[in-house]
Amino acid sequence: MKYFIKRDLNEYGPYTLGDLQRYVAQGNISKNDLTRSEGMTDWVPVSQVIGELPAPPPPSVPAAMPSPGETVYSGTPAAAGLAYGAAAAPAVAGPVPPDLQWPLVLLLGMVSCGMFNLVWIFIEAAFVKKLKPDSSHLTLIITGLSIQIGSIIIFYAGVIGLAAASAGRSSNEPPAGIIFLVVLYWLGLLGGAVVNIIGNFKLRDAMVEYYNTVEPINLRMSGVMTFFFNILYFQHHLSRIAAWKKTGYLAPQVYQG
Amino acid sequence: MRLTSLQRRANYVLGLALLGGTVLYSFPPQEYHFYPVCPFYAVTHLLCPGCGGTRALYQLLHGNPGEAFRMNALVTLAAPVVVAWFLYWYSAVMLERRLPPIRLHWSAIAVLLVVTGIFVVVRNAGIAFTI
Numbered sequence: 088m089k090y091f092i093k094r095d096l097n098e099y100g101p102y103t104l105g106d107l108q109r110y111v112a113q114g115n116i117s118k119n120d121l122t123r124s125e126g127m128t129d130w131v132p133v134s135q136v137i138g139e140l141p142a143p144p145p146p147s148v149p150a151a152m153p154s155p156g157e158t159v160y161s162g163t164p165a166a167a168g169l170a171y172g173a174a175a176a177p178a179v180a181g182p183v184p185p186d187l188q189w190p191l192v193l194l195l196g197m198v199s200c201g202m203f204n205l206v207w208i209f210i211e212a213a214f215v216k217k218l219k220p221d222s223s224h225l226t227l228i229i230t231g232l233s234i235q236i237g238s239i240i241i242f243y244a245g246v247i248g249l250a251a252a253s254a255g256r257s258s259n260e261p262p263a264g265i266i267f268l269v270v271l272y273w274l275g276l277l278g279g280a281v282v283n284i285i286g287n288f289k290l291r292d293a294m295v296e297y298y299n300t301v302e303p304i305n306l307r308m309s310g311v312m313t314f315f316f317n318i319l320y321f322q323h324h325l326s327r328i329a330a331w332k333k334t335g336y337l338a339p340q341v342y343q344g
Numbered sequence: 345m346r347l348t349s350l351q352r353r354a355n356y357v358l359g360l361a362l363l364g365g366t367v368l369y370s371f372p373p374q375e376y377h378f379y380p381v382c383p384f385y386a387v388t389h390l391l392c393p394g395c396g397g398t399r400a401l402y403q404l405l406h407g408n409p410g411e412a413f414r415m416n417a418l419v420t421l422a423a424p425v426v427v428a429w430f431l432y433w434y435s436a437v438m439l440e441r442r443l444p445p446i447r448l449h450w451s452a453i454a455v456l457l458v459v460t461g462i463f464v465v466v467r468n469a470g471i472a473f474t475i
Contacts, residue, residue, distance in 0.1 A: 118348075118440050119440055119441065119442055119443055120442075121442060132440055132441060132442065134440045187446055188446075188447065188448065188450075188453065190450075190453040190454075190457060191446065191448065191453060193457070194453065194456055194457055194460065197392065197393045197394065197460055198393045198394045198397070198418055198419060198422065198460065199394045199397070200380075200382035200383065200384060200385070200395060200397070201382070201383055201384060201392075201394075202380070202394075239383075239386075
């Protein structure tokens with residue numbers, strides 16, 4: 088009996104049951120993908136057809152082929168990187184980027200006092216780190232944020248300390264150390280921001296290099312957009328690439344650099 | 345039963361959510377100051393759309409939707425939707441069903457952004473939804 092696979096709007100196949108089991112074991116087909124056999128009209132999850140399989144072997148192509156379930160950020164089926172068999176699919180090797188519409192990232196950031204942005208930049212940076220393991224962007228972003236958070240903690244701890252030290256005195260003058268604390272606070276915030284921006288540009292360089300060499304889609308990314316809209320701008324391109332991985336259609340770039 | 349890596353991660357997320365909920369339930373944000381401060385408010389002293397969200401969630405957990413709405417109307421309205429969506433997503437992962445993508449129509453996102461913008465203006469102008 089022959090089977091067909093459906094992922095998003097695309098259908099692939101036909102495959103034999105042996106093919107299906109092999110592709111699932113290799114991670115090319117997710118158990119959450121839909122399948123139907125010849126003569127069947129209903130689509131059912133692949134897991135219902137193939138039954139329990141032994142655990143898939145580790146990926147044989149590092150960084151180019153995620154294990155099943157790797158795309159946890161996207162909330163979409165574990166669309167494994169390598170296509171379903173060479174014959175059936177578009178050329179979409181390589182991991183699927185985290186997929187969330189950028190205005191939703193903006194909205195979630197707004198209603199969470201920016202906390203969501205802190206999480207999401209790491210999801211983006213970790214994904215790009217998979218593409219270019221030797222890129223320094225993740226380290227820089229972590230360092231920049233640590234400097235900022237550290238300076239905030241030092242500032243508040245210092246203010247509490249000064250308040251405790253001057254508790255017994257009657258003078259209304261502010262304690263001398265406060266100016267030092269304020270300068271340190273702003274230096275920390277600005278210094279952290281500079282390191283962060285450098286990290287964002289390294290992230291952009293890593294993306295541009297990967298998507299012009301390993302997966303050449305002629306990606307161009309603007310420095311101005313990277314500077315002002317970093318997280319949202321990266322997400323715009325990552326979602327565009329994720330859609331391409333899932334549908335085979337790559338939306339054209341507005342900005343051509 | 346052997347869990348897939350996605351199922352394990354879903355369990356971590358559920359565990360973190362339950363842990364966070366327990367901490368929030370037990371320690372009222374008005375009295376305990378270990379909760380993160382809104383950086384936007386710290387710098388500008390303007391209320392962002394999320395300000396008061398932790399206090400709103402605390403009131404929701406204690407069954408006071410009215411008080412929660414007063415603290416942060418947006419978070420109060422969004423919380424049940426987010427919880428329902430998470431449970432739906434979690435069950436899809438555990439039952440190995442097809443996962444629901446997070447995808448809204450552009451017009452829906454535009455409406456949400458406009459509502460959020462109006463909310464910010466209204467609460468900072470002192471018209472309503474101030475804390």
